[in-house]
Amino acid sequence: MRPKLVEVKDLHIHFKTYAGIVQAVRGVSFELYEGETLAIVGESGSGKSVTSNALMKLIPQPPGIYAGGEILFNGRDLVPLNDKEMAKIRGNDIAMIFQDPMTSLNPTMKIGKQITEVMLQHNAASRSDAKARAVELLHQVGIPMPEKRYNQYPHELSGGMRQRVVIAIALAADPKLLIADEPTTALDVTIQAQILELMKDIQKKRNTSVIFITHDLGVVANVADRVAVMYAGQIVEYGTVNEIFYNPKHPYTWGLLGSMPDLNSSADDLLRTIPGSPPNLISPPKGDAFAPRNEHALAIDYEQEPPMFKVSETHYAKTWLLHPDAPKIPVPLAVQQRIDSYVQEGDDVWNAKKF
Incomplete structure (x- = not known):
């Protein structure tokens, strides 16, 4: 078992606005182990970026409020740390790659x-060593003629x-955790x-x-x-990548999978x-925010918020459809056909650049 690097427990992030208190993150919990990649997915406004910014304490206070929960990094809770204490962690232990490199x-x-x-x-280095390492980093991230690019x-x-270059900057201090917030959206x-x-x-x-x-x-x-699939500030399904793609349990996950364009679709x-x-x-x-x-x-979806039901040791979903007394509703046909096509085509479908 790999060591646990991050553990988020019941995190709540609110924002004060003129219209009222926005409950942007509502009880998010997850774990991350060394050498592992966790993807957090969902529509715009689901709380993904707020969650990632909260890990680095980049939520401005005010208007942001850490309303509850813990963010444990190597067992240390980051929530009570001040800016000076966090400055030692940002870049050194945790680094972030943002969506648009021109704003970074x-x-x-x-x-x-x-x-x-x-x-x-x-x-991390003397000036001469830093320059040599910077050129090497540019080379490692695949930039041709790194010595020339260094001075551009x-x-x-x-x-x-x-x-x-943004990735090279994020890696400069050899962080243990890299947070990538929509790092490829602005690219072709x-x-x-x-x-x-x-x-x-x-x-x-x-x-x-x-x-x-x-x-995506x-x-x-x-x-x-x-x-981790997020909706309305909560994680509604959580599992391995194969469980989420080939055995989705939450209707919102069904919707996300069904909304993906299919390589085999016709123009009509x-x-x-x-x-x-x-x-x-x-x-x-x-009740259930997705209802x-x-x-x-x-x-019951309109009356009570569902708990996280356990599907397997690694798979959980927040939907009343998993209650023993709930009607057995199969995955919608269109989504099941999409899943079947993924199974049939295998990794080649994804490696064709995922639509």
Whole structure:
């Protein structure tokens, strides 16, 4: 059993707004082990990015409020730490790759300096050693002519190369945990696949733990060991990547899988969507938050919030459909056909760049 690196327990994050208190994260719990990749997936507004920012204590207070729960990193709770204490952890132990490299990089500073200052800030190297390591990092992340790129500005690089630079900066202090928040969304399909392959390779070589935030289930299939599906600030299904893709139990997971474009679809096929919209988290609905969008909702879904039901030792889902007395509702035909096509095609379907 690999050592446990991160344990999040019953985390609640609120935001004060003029309209009221937004309950952005509502009782999230999960674990992450050394060398493992956990993907957190869900629609926009589900709480994915708030959760990832909370791990690094990047939630501004105010308006943000850590309303409850623990974030244990190597057994130490990060929630009560102040900015000075967190500064020693950010970059050094936990690093983040953001969605848009142009907002992550300083346009007035050369690439090399942006990498070396991370090392110097954490006393990881002398100036001469930092430069040598920065050039080596640029080489490791697949940037050609790293000595030349070291002295260039961000605007002189392509989008894919800028994202590689962001990854190099994140790796500069050799962190134990890498949080990737939609790191390929701003890139075209071909470059996206290259960046994903690069991250997988880096993780294996460095045994780095990764939390991968995304709305793209195709990306998840290719990079994750385990998956947490988020909806309305809660984790509604949690399991290994195979369990989530080939044995989904929550109707929201069914909807996400069914909404994925199929390589075998014709131009005339309509893209399936999940009806309705996520709830207003200023006043979360009573019962199951997904009930108004769930065609299989039961009467109890509108009255009581479901617990996490255990499917296997590694698989859990927050739906009343798993109660022993609930009617046995099979996976919708369209979703089952999609799952069957994945099983038939195997990894080639995913490696074709996941739609």
